[in-house]
Amino acid sequence: MSSARAGDDPATGDRLPFAASPPDVRGRGFSSRAALPVMEGWIDATVGPLPPRAVALADLPATLAEGLVLAEPVKAPGDWPPADRAARDGVAVASSDTLGAGSYNPVPLPGAVTVAAGEPMPPGTDAVLPVEAMQADGPFVEALGSAAPGEGVERRGEGLRGGTVLLKAGHRLRPQDLGLLTALGIDTVRVGARPRVRIVLAGGPRSGPETLGAMLTALATRDGGVVELVGPLPADRAALAAAYAAPGADLLISAGRTGVGEDDVAPLALAEAGQLALHGVALRPGDSAALGTAGGVPAVLLPGEPMACLTAYELLAGRALRRLAGRDPGLPHPAVPAVVVRKLVSEIGCTELYRVRRTADGMVEPVASPHRPGLAGAVLADGFVLIPAESEGVPAGATVTLRCFDGTSL
């Protein structure tokens, strides 16, 4: 089995979890909605990492900001530094020659050799005195201070022993990592795949299709995907099904037409294109999202209401994409503890997302309740707080986990 293909059962290769399609909810409403952990569990059971790709280190510096995640651990091939060397500019000495030297007791050093930081230690020396601790007396060099053995010297293997695991699988590469890997002579690393993400705009009256297309493209790019944007398409089951099942994608994301109106044909189209595994999630906003497979790859249907679309992307579609890309499937938003100014109420049985902003005194306050549609609340917010389904909310003054929308925190 390809670990990346959705819908394959590890044991039999053909069975699917939740094989019976959920009912058509149009005009009827949802009789039940899956708990968020059930949806997440379906994704985790169905979606695995695509084969990693080998990239040359020389190609990485300009693209590092896009996020590159190691697919396998990197070990130090040998000791670093490979030999004793000067840790600073100065004069290499035998430390025993400097015993008792001081500014009132200059000690001549006939065999002293000037070294620059990084140069190998000359034979017979074991310390580097800084330039400030030396003086010239005619042709002679004198020490104005003593050096202990090893002082000013970087010893072989001091930075790193050969075989040490430098970076674990899943590690997101940082600038200094490139520097050390290059210094160690490692010229290629294996990093997570860049999944091909087809985003189908299934239309809907809520907002211009560009709204969702721009936002979803930015989100999927952030999570490591290469985006193909399709649509907006009419509310036509066959047209949507054809777009869903077309080859060439590793993940299908569709936005819009997931609700209970007559035109909400996206779930039916998914059933036609592959499998509709779960439709409806106990998540607010985002409760009409659906999961399944299309053309042999995982598929996530997002609501067309923009805030519901954003929420369901982050928690469901993004999770699937991050798994395909070999990244941490959890939310990519920095998490910090924060104290809430006001009570946040939440319905038991439903995971709710509050958009919040920081106050002047370092606490957070809600900008918009989970019921409030539209992106304005998310734009005015610094981050969000998730209230789990088993909670009826948190009182004023409680500490919660703030998820920051951008990369900053504190």
Next chain:
Amino acid sequence: MSSARAGDDPATGDRLPFAASPPDVRGRGFSSRAALPVMEGWIDATVGPLPPRAVALADLPATLAEGLVLAEPVKAPGDWPPADRAARDGVAVASSDTLGAGSYNPVPLPGAVTVAAGEPMPPGTDAVLPVEAMQADGPFVEALGSAAPGEGVERRGEGLRGGTVLLKAGHRLRPQDLGLLTALGIDTVRVGARPRVRIVLAGGPRSGPETLGAMLTALATRDGGVVELVGPLPADRAALAAAYAAPGADLLISAGRTGVGEDDVAPLALAEAGQLALHGVALRPGDSAALGTAGGVPAVLLPGEPMACLTAYELLAGRALRRLAGRDPGLPHPAVPAVVVRKLVSEIGCTELYRVRRTADGMVEPVASPHRPGLAGAVLADGFVLIPAESEGVPAGATVTLRCFDGTSL
């Protein structure tokens, strides 16, 4: 005056701060080093944002992850939504028609109209009942629950009033911002410049030039620059000066040859190419860094020792670049409070950087002291802690500010 040119005095247009060049330290050592805030102050006084660039929103989604910062605030051009509309799929009703309705008291609604979320409210209606609260009785529709006025309706301007400042200057654009800006009909925004950064590898024995070139390219790209990599060049004053002064850059960064050895000619080359304003900073690692101008643009000389280079980049070169790019000049690393496992000692009068990693119980411990050269410590670290010059360190159990090397925290 162009606010982006270094070396111009706002009042006279030609005077420079710190006009007298620092002394040649080769073979002698530093007689004094500038405090870090003095170096930062020089950068802040000398380097301002380059003119912003206008970008089409349609071009942004695929490049958002690189970091795009607004150069001016964005206001809502009008109310959003522009008219009352359905907040959910259901049936639009006059709320007064549903008074007293319940599952044991279905109330007929002869004028009910099905609406999808986002559709305008039909005349004479002021609420949307969910599909689950309706039933069909032959040709008639009956309400099984009552609706309060405005229930299920998103009112005009509820999300946003026209004229509201949506996003401030300096804001880093996020996916949802693109969604809302597009929905509001804003198709162009002004964002910070992409400064042209020339990185000159001035050589030095410490490590392969690729080490610093790869790391510095990744760092400068992260901070919004477009990098031109030059070298490695020989330790030749005239050759370096020519590379420093060549036209076509907005910022010069040079790495290596800043110390007290005979070959440390980078500061002399900078004086020849423009001005050497400050050489030596009370910062460990990174103490041989220098600031000045070359060919009319700001110039930062970084030490060649890789860890000193990284530190001086983050605190000095990166600050200059972030200012040119119109970004927050402060460190871009997420900052979170953390408790230190062990004492961190620090020399009074010197800002020191400890590389630290998280422990299993959520505290941080030092990986490498400020004296330890090499990138291995930074690669094994999760972040760093800065001990300010006025402090002699922090005791075990103290809370410090952890700066995370990557975008995650907690």
